[in-house]
Amino acid sequence: MSKYWQKVKKRKSYCVASALCLVLICLELVFYPLDTYNGVGIVSSILYATALMTMPFHPLPSALMLLANNVLWSIVPIGVFDVSDYAGVWYALVVLGVTGGTWVAIGGTSVLCIAFYINAFPQEGRLTLGMISLSFFYAFFCLLGLSIRWHTQSLKAKAQQDALRRENDYQAERLKLLHQLHDSLAGDLSYAVMRCRRFAAIAADNPIQASDIHEIEIIVAKALDNLRNDVLTPVRESLQIDSINHLAVTRKDTDNVNASVQRFMQRLNSIGMKGSAYIDEQIPPLSSETRILIDNILIELANNIIKHSNRQSYAMNIRSNKDSNIEIFVSNTYHPRTSPEGQTKHGMGLQLLKQTVEKHGGHVGINCEDGEWAVSITLRT
Structure with missing residues (x-):
């Protein structure tokens, strides 16, 4: 149960919109009691109210249910006297655009308009301004939902890029410190190798001493290679930063x-x-x-x-x-x-x-x- 309430907390706007639509139903019932609706209209009204109440929990299925209810009773040749669902339909179109995606929203809006014309055109006998206006509102709320979706996606993408940039900066700083340590130790070890070679040349007349110095030189040179092979390279690969980025943070641009x-x-x-x-x-x-x-x-x-x-x-x-x-x-x-x-x-x-x-x-x-x-x-x- 707590899982659903967590979803509801994240969807406060859904709760507000559903509550407003339910308030409109209650106001309509004040002026038009239930006995003014026929049986089919009562069923349609109950389905409409149910879809509104479940919208904060399951937005996309509820929006599809609400639109399907409207389409069904629009194309069925039965007189339906139910509560007005204009506000709920517009709300469902916005939800469809936000949660369903581009093609789902466009498809749902198209089906809704077609069902509306099937129902209204035989009665009017011609295309009226009211029919065009209602179609415009359907398209407007569909585009509103899609624009909200696109804006939300762009904000998420920007947040991900910022997080990735911060992570790269952090990794680059770690690699910079590693290179500084490497350069310092490598310089000292290289100097030690040079000194060994110098002393080996001086001690050329003493084979034992020259051999010891040469052995020390080999050990220090091996330590220098191990420093690069066992420390720098594994960390470089673990950070997964392009080599040119390494250069950019470790070497000043000339x-x-x-x-x-x-x-x-x-x-x-x-x-x-x-x-x-x-x-x-x-x-x-x-x-x-x-x-x-x-x-x-x-x-x-x-x-x-x-x-x-x-x-x-x-x-x-x-x-x-x-x-x-x-x-x-x-x-x-x-x-x-x-x-x-x-x-x-x-x-x-x-x-x-x-x-x-x-x-x-x-x-x-x-x-x-x-x-x-x-x-x-x-x-x-």
């Missing part, structure tokens, strides 16, 4: 490609590497999304160079090809202990980068030959 290149060079130069960068002046105007993607690409490439290079030299070239796509080429000499096979089996960072680039229609190529590690990336603009 004003132009030059700013990204300058940061790339500063990072490598700060660890003693020497290199050059060339940027084609014919690069077309880029969207904010593409600039963010390029910025993230250069950051990830710098991370891999710091991890695997021998800190000697690097080169970078960014240009526009004949299809107006962006081509990025980065190369560096790699660490002697890292074999070409190990370089081609790139880490988790480059795998994520490769997935992101390919998702946006680009291509990533990786090559390691004659002591030089090279990455070529093509981005569609």
Whole structure:
């Protein structure tokens, strides 16, 4: 029972409308007592009142019942003297539009108009203004119900979009914090790997000490890969946010490609590497999304160079090809202990980068030959 009352509380407007129609019935009975109606009219009036009373509980079935009652006694060739049901019919048409949908409301209104003309036209012998006016009212209340339905649906859709946007913002903030933690730890671990390589070079005359340092380097490098593989990627997948959205919240949008290149060079130069960068002046105007993607690409490439290079030299070239796509080429000499096979089996960072680039229609190529590690990336603009 409480379930029905919960429905009634949510449908206060239905209760008010049904109550008004029932009040009109009572007022009509004051002026026209029951003995003025015939048996068929009393049955029709009872069905009409029943439909009004059940409308707050079961709107659509009650509205269909009320309209069916009107249609039935309109087309049956029997004199029916019952209470006036105009207000109830208009109310039912609104309910039909709100709860039944477009085609149900249009179909119900059409059947109602056809039944009305079947009943009224033989009596009048012609199309009268009253018949047209009543048809207009039927159509008006049907459209009123549909407009209420469409407005309600638009409000629900907007509320769902707002809720989804808030959820995405919350997830993006979580991912932003995760990236900040990852960048901090990855930077420290990368620095530890570099220090191990430096001490290994210093301790080259002591095989035992050099071996221990190399073992520490391997452990730290593995920890760095595990951080990306076991922490960042699972959380990224659980949040289910597009990679470009990740970039938008974790990397500041650069004003132009030059700013990204300058940061790339500063990072490598700060660890003693020497290199050059060339940027084609014919690069077309880029969207904010593409600039963010390029910025993230250069950051990830710098991370891999710091991890695997021998800190000697690097080169970078960014240009526009004949299809107006962006081509990025980065190369560096790699660490002697890292074999070409190990370089081609790139880490988790480059795998994520490769997935992101390919998702946006680009291509990533990786090559390691004659002591030089090279990455070529093509981005569609």
